[in-house]
Amino acid sequence: KNQVEQSPQSLIILEGKNCTLQCNYTVSPFSNLRWYKQDTGRGPVSLTIMTFSENTKSNGRYTATLDADTKQSSLHITASQLSDSASYICVVSPRSSGGSYIPTFGRGTSLIVHP
Amino acid sequence: KAGVTQTPRYLIKTRGQQVTLSCSPISGHRSVSWYQQTPGQGLQFLFEYFSETQRNKGNFPGRFSGRQFSNSRSEMNVSTLELGDSALYLCASSSSLTSGSYYEQYFGPGTRLTVT
Numbered sequence: 001k002n003q004v005e006q007s008p009q010s011l012i013i014l015e016g017k018n019c020t021l022q023c024n025y026t027v028s029p030f031s032n033l034r035w036y037k038q039d040t041g042r043g044p045v046s047l048t049i050m051t052f053s054e055n056t057k058s059n060g061r062y063t064a065t066l067d068a069d070t071k072q073s074s075l076h077i078t079a080s081q082l083s084d085s086a087s088y089i090c091v092v093s094p095r096s097s098g099g100s101y102i103p104t105f106g107r108g109t110s111l112i113v114h115p
Numbered sequence: 116k117a118g119v120t121q122t123p124r125y126l127i128k129t130r131g132q133q134v135t136l137s138c139s140p141i142s143g144h145r146s147v148s149w150y151q152q153t154p155g156q157g158l159q160f161l162f163e164y165f166s167e168t169q170r171n172k173g174n175f176p177g178r179f180s181g182r183q184f185s186n187s188r189s190e191m192n193v194s195t196l197e198l199g200d201s202a203l204y205l206c207a208s209s210s211s212l213t214s215g216s217y218y219e220q221y222f223g224p225g226t227r228l229t230v231t
Contacts, residue, residue: 032217043119043205043222044158051217089158101171105158 002027004092006106014114017080021109023073023090031095035064035075038087038108047075047088077111085113116141119208119223127229133194136226140187140208147189148220149181152203161204164189165211193228201230 004025013019025033032051036044048057048064050073056065061078077084090106120139128134140147148171149161160173164183183189187208193200203225211218 034220041224043207043224045222046219049217049219091158101163102160102173105160107157 002092002094002102002104004090004104004106006088006090006109008109009107010110010112012112012114013080015080015082019077019080019111021075021077021088021090021111023075023092023106025071025073025090025092025104025106027071027092027094027104029095030068030071031093033064033066033073034091034093035062035073036089036091038089040086044089080111080113082113082115085111087111119206119221121204121206121223121226123226124224125227125229127231128196129231130196130198132196133192134196134228136191136204136206136228138189138191138206138208138223140189140206141221144208144210144221145187146209146211146218147183147187148207148209149189149191150205150207151175152205152225153201158205161191196230198230201228203227 007022030052034049035047038044047059047062050057050066052068063076066073087108087110089108091103093103122137146165148163150158152158163171167183178194181191205222205225207220207222209218209220
């Protein structure tokens with residue numbers, strides 16, 4: 001069964017500090033992995049998308065890494081800001097083989113940034 | 116360019132009723148996907164439509180159905196509502212031509228459905 005596990009479940013950090021969120025998956029065969037940021041009451045917003053051949057992808061202060069061998073990804077946030085307070089969701093998509101394609105979502109990490 | 120819009124934003128229904136939610140994708144996007152988000156299960160994929168055809172479906176009962184019109188607008192219908200259907204229903208559009216591909220997905224703000 002395809003699964004995506006995210007850790008930690010929640011995280012509290014001080015403004016200006018860095019943090020790293022983890023995503024482990026069992027989806028196979030693997031097509032791409034996405035990180036989303038979801039503010040309370042709003043739809044998710046894409047941060048990064050990586051295929052199995054990519055090791056790292058950056059989007060401003062957000063840097064995602066991928067190790068397809070160990071099936072692990074991380075999202076590093078640099079110099080956190082109050083606006084980074086949100087839920088961060090990891091989504092893994094299988095490689096479409098002409099059959100059913102169902103992306104698997106992690107439960108998310110809730111990040112709170114305190115001033 | 117306008118983003119993905121969903122209507123209504125909030126809805127309260129009674130058990131046993133049916134409901135229809137609407138999603139208008141970003142102009143030019145032909146792929147529309149629907150998702151259910153609950154505190155207990157997180158985000159789950161419902162189905163995806165492309166050029167008026169359902170090309171992927173998640174593991175939801177047949178009470179959940181959808182359709183897409185020629186202008187790419189999509190509707191989702193839930194019949195015989197149950198308490199457990201209370202959730203945030205999100206739709207996302209993409210310019211993707213194939214399922215599961217590398218294209219960016221843009222989410223709408225969602226419809227908050229409460230079943231009493």
